[in-house]
Amino acid sequence: MINQEHKRIVTGDRPTGKLHIGHYFGSLQNRVKLQDEYETFILVADVQALTDNFNNPEKVKQNVREIVMDNLAVGLDPNKSTIYLQSMVHEVAELTVFYSNLVTIARLQRNPTVKTEIAQKKEVFGESVTYGFLGYPVSQAADITALDGTLVPVGEDQLPLIEQCREIVRKFNSIYGETLYEPQAYLGENKRIKGLDGNEKMGKSLGNAIYLADSEEEITQKVMNAITDPARIKKDDPGNPNICMVSYYHNLFSNKEEQEAVCSECRAGKRGCVACKRQLAKNMIEALRPIRQRRKYYEERPEEVKEILMEGTKKAQKIAAGTMERVKEAMKLDYFKN
Ligand code: ATP
Ligand code: MG
Numbered sequence: 073m074i075n076q077e078h079k080r081i082v083t084g085d086r087p088t089g090k091l092h093i094g095h096y097f098g099s100l101q102n103r104v105k106l107q108d109e110y111e112t113f114i115l116v117a118d119v120q121a122l123t124d125n126f127n128n129p130e131k132v133k134q135n136v137r138e139i140v141m142d143n144l145a146v147g148l149d150p151n152k153s154t155i156y157l158q159s160m161v162h163e164v165a166e167l168t169v170f171y172s173n174l175v176t177i178a179r180l181q182r183n184p185t186v187k188t189e190i191a192q193k194k195e196v197f198g199e200s201v202t203y204g205f206l207g208y209p210v211s212q213a214a215d216i217t218a219l220d221g222t223l224v225p226v227g228e229d230q231l232p233l234i235e236q237c238r239e240i241v242r243k244f245n246s247i248y249g250e251t252l253y254e255p256q257a258y259l260g261e262n263k264r265i266k267g268l269d270g271n272e273k274m275g276k277s278l279g280n281a282i283y284l285a286d287s288e289e290e291i292t293q294k295v296m297n298a299i300t301d302p303a304r305i306k307k308d309d310p311g312n313p314n315i316c317m318v319s320y321y322h323n324l325f326s327n328k329e330e331q332e333a334v335c336s337e338c339r340a341g342k343r344g345c346v347a348c349k350r351q352l353a354k355n356m357i358e359a360l361r362p363i364r365q366r367r368k369y370y371e372e373r374p375e376e377v378k379e380i381l382m383e384g385t386k387k388a389q390k391i392a393a394g395t396m397e398r399v400k401e402a403m404k405l406d407y408f409k410n
């Protein structure tokens with residue numbers, strides 16, 4: 073049932089906020105790079121977003137459009153890549169039920185990403201996490217396999233979830249016969265982008281992000297407030313670029329020559345932080361300009377955005393229906409077929 077030649081990207085984002093440069097370097101950039109080589113499906117994970125935002129459905133709804141626009145803004149071509157809405161692919165819910173027999177509660181509780189996230193979400197869950205949130209890796213496995221995904225471009229925090237998906241696939245195939253594709257994670261060079269405040273992860277809800285939708289003024293203002301070497305007080309104090317967020321982002325947005333000058337002049341106390349920040353803001357504004365411009369195009373055309381998502385969802389539904397036929401046959405749930 074499995075075609076060894078088959079190649080397809082399935083990945084996505086939770087509509088819990090606009091996307092930022094962490095998402096860009098962690099995953100979006102790779103989606104764009106690979107969209108000519110791979111058939112590409114991007115899911116807007118609204119059902120997954122509800123697992124920890126069940127009491128705020130309006131937030132999830134509002135952000136669906138933002139996520140679609142962010143993906144289009146970075147250069148995903150709607151004629152090549154498909155963007156779709158998770159909640160409208162019903163097979164995902166059905167597969168989640170089937171897969172839940174193949175995962176133990178202890179294994180879910182040991183998943184390092186789930187563990188960290190539960191610890192961060194005490195205010196949502198209190199002392200006892202919901203069944204839905206604990207089980208979201210299972211529904212994410214359903215997302216990827218429903219669409220027969222083979223490659224999943226993601227940031228580093230997603231690796232334990234992809235690993236859990238692979239385990240579910242192997243277990244399914246060993247019990248019911250070769251039916252599902254086992255996907256692989258695809259990590260970029262910059263698998264985890266730090267926040268403006270020095271936090272290990274730039275996050276949608278941490279107030280430490282530069283969003284793809286930010287204006288030139290917002291970018292400048294955020295860069296001017298970024299954390300630098302705290303021991304450096306006067307301009308001619310020697311600085312340590314290794315603990316400076318401005319230097320960190322120069323490595324992502326400035327050319328090699330500039331990066332080297334930033335480091336050596338900072339260490340020698342020859343470059344002030346303000347000048348260094350201004351240069352970074354200028355480079356960031358420049359690099360993000362085409363993204364901002366494409367985003368603006370779609371902001372002005374909400375109907376076009378809706379149409380892209382609707383068409384994409386229809387395409388995803390067809391593929392998921394095919395997977396479900398294979399799965400039901402393998403699981404002997406095809407009573408009326410023969
Ligand atoms: P949430 O807090 O709602 O989970 P999030 O910022 O983690 O939001 P997701 O929608 O969960 O965003 O993730 C979308 C993709 O972006 C995933 O592949 C994830 O690994 C990647 N990603 C998110 N933040 C970063 C980051 N700071 N650096 C690199 N990749 C990231
Ligand atoms: Mg996340």
